[in-house]
Amino acid sequence: MTAAQDFIDNPLAFCADNIILVSEFQGEMRSGLHVFTLEHAPNLIGKQLGRMLNVYRLKPSGSVVGILAYWCPYRGNSVHGTTVGYRARFMFTATMDGCSLGVGSDAGRGTRFVTHANAGTFGAKFEPQLGMDKAREMQRDMQRSLIARKHGADGNVAVVSPLNYMKDVDGELALKSTTFGYRPDGVDDWHFYAHRYHKDMSKHAAMYFLRGTTRVF
Numbered sequence: 001m002t003a004a005q006d007f008i009d010n011p012l013a014f015c016a017d018n019i020i021l022v023s024e025f026q027g028e029m030r031s032g033l034h035v036f037t038l039e040h041a042p043n044l045i046g047k048q049l050g051r052m053l054n055v056y057r058l059k060p061s062g063s064v065v066g067i068l069a070y071w072c073p074y075r076g077n078s079v080h081g082t083t084v085g086y087r088a089r090f091m092f093t094a095t096m097d098g099c100s101l102g103v104g105s106d107a108g109r110g111t112r113f114v115t116h117a118n119a120g121t122f123g124a125k126f127e128p129q130l131g132m133d134k135a136r137e138m139q140r141d142m143q144r145s146l147i148a149r150k151h152g153a154d155g156n157v158a159v160v161s162p163l164n165y166m167k168d169v170d171g172e173l174a175l176k177s178t179t180f181g182y183r184p185d186g187v188d189d190w191h192f193y194a195h196r197y198h199k200d201m202s203k204h205a206a207m208y209f210l211r212g213t214t215r216v217f
Contacts, residue, residue, distance in 0.1 A: 002037075002038075003018070003038040003040065003054075003056055004036070004037050004038045004061075004066050004067050007020075007038060007067060008067055008089075008090075011090070011180070011182055011193075012182075012193075012213060015193070015195050015213040016212075016213065017053065017054075018046070018053055018054045018055070018056055019046040019053050019054070019055045019056070019195075019197055019208050019210050020038065020056050020057075020058055020178045020195055021041070021044075021055065021056070021057050021058065021095070021178060021208070022057075022058050022092065022093075022094055022095045022178055023039075023057040023058055023059040029060070029071050029073065030071070030073065031070075031071060031072065031073050031080065031081065031082040032070065032071060032082060033068065033069070033070055033071075033087060033088055034060060034061075034068075034069065034070075034071050035060070035061040035063065035064060035065070035066040035067065035068055035069075036058055036059065036060060036061055036066050036067045036069055036092065037058075037059060037060070037061040037062075037065075037066040037067065038056040038057070038058060038067075039056060039057045039059055040054060040055075040056055041055045041056060041057050043205075044205075044206065044208060045205060045206070045207045045208065046207075046208045046209075046210065047207065047208070047209050047210070048209065048210040048211075053208075053210055055208055058092060058178070067090055068087075068088045068089075068090070069088050069089075069090035069091055069092050069180075070082050070083075070084045070088055070090070070091040070092075070114075070181070071091070071092055071093070072091060072092070072093035072094075072101075072114050072115065072116050073093075073094075073116065074093060074094030074099070074116050074118065075118070076118050076120060076121070077118055077119060077120060077121045077122065078117075078118065078146070079102075079115050079116065079117040079118070079143075079146040079147060079149075079150045080115065080116060081102070081113055081114055081115035081116070081150060082113075082114055083111060083112070083113050083114070084110075084111065084112055084114055084181055084183075084190055085109065085110065085111040086109050086110060086111070086183070086188075088183075089182065089183045089184075089185075090180060090181065090182060090183070091114065091180060091181030091182075091190070091192075092178075092179075092180050092181075093114075093116045093179050093180075094116065095176055095177070095178060096116075096162075096165065096176065096177040096178075096179050096194070097162075097166065097175075097176040097177070098118070098120060098123075098136070098139065098162050098166070098173075099116055099117060099118045099120075099143065099162070100116075100117045100140065100143035100144065100147060100159055100160060100161050100162065101114065101115070101116055101117075101159070101160040101179055101192070101216070101217075102114065102115035102116075102117065102147035102148075102150065102151060102157050102158070102159050102160075103157065103158045103159075103160070103190075103192060103217045104151050104154045104156070104157050105154055105156035105157070106189060109188055110183060110187075110188045110189035110190055112190055113151060113154065114181065114192075115147050115150050115151065117143040117144075117146040117147045117150070118143065119139050119142040119143045119146065120139065122138070122139055122142045123135045123136055123138055123139025123142070126138055136162070136173065140161050140162060140163070143159075143161070144159050144161070147159055158217055160179075160192065160194070160216045160217060164194065164214075164216050165177040165179070165194035165196055165214065165216060168198060168211065169211075174198060175196045175197065175198055175211055176196070176197055176198070176199060177194040177195060177196050177197075178194075178195040178197075179192065179193070179194050179195070179216075180192070180193055180195065181193075190217075191215055191217070192215070192216050192217040193213050193214065193215050193216065194213065194214050194216050195213045196210075196211040196212055196213065196214060197209060197210050197211055198211060
């Protein structure tokens with residue numbers, strides 16, 4: 001059985017024992033339905049509490065076999081979205097390490113508009129005079145504003161901010177998230193999760209430490 005099929009069968013169990021990274025295509029793919037695969041990256045080191053973990057890269061399948069999923073696009077310093085419904089059980093978006101996710105209200109049968117907002121340059125320009133904490137706060141506020149404008153009349157949009165997924169065990173905002181949506185069997189709606197990990201570049205090779213997968217909506 002392939003890793004992609006294992007994920008399809010039980011995504012939360014798969015995420016408990018493996019690390020999933022979003023591959024480099026993330027800024028290029030258009031909104032909508034696509035087929036993805038999970039490619040084992042044997043040269044990458046994954047760990048959790050002393051145990052070794054496999055690391056996989058999420059990437060386009062190149063065929064009709066794989067994980068059928070909606071893709072929520074990402075662009076720096078802007079907001080983009082996709083509508084998730086009942087044609088697939090999964091949704092993915094680009095790696096989140098400071099961005100915010102917006103989840104609109106249920107339009108029927110679990111159909112929701114989902115957005116990925118980035119205001120990194122906006123936050124960075126205030127950091128020299130205001131400090132990192134205040135600059136990050138302003139970035140979060142701007143991303144919330146971008147999401148609200150994108151969703152328009154949908155006043156019930158929920159926002160998953162960096163505070164919901166980036167806090168590490170020491171309280172620092174240091175984690176990255178492979179954020180995905182999942183429509184469980186028998187449930188006529190979507191659940192959204194942050195698959196959280198810390199990337200350590202201090203050694204001769206990058207190491208990825210799994211921090212767990214948390215439901216954020």
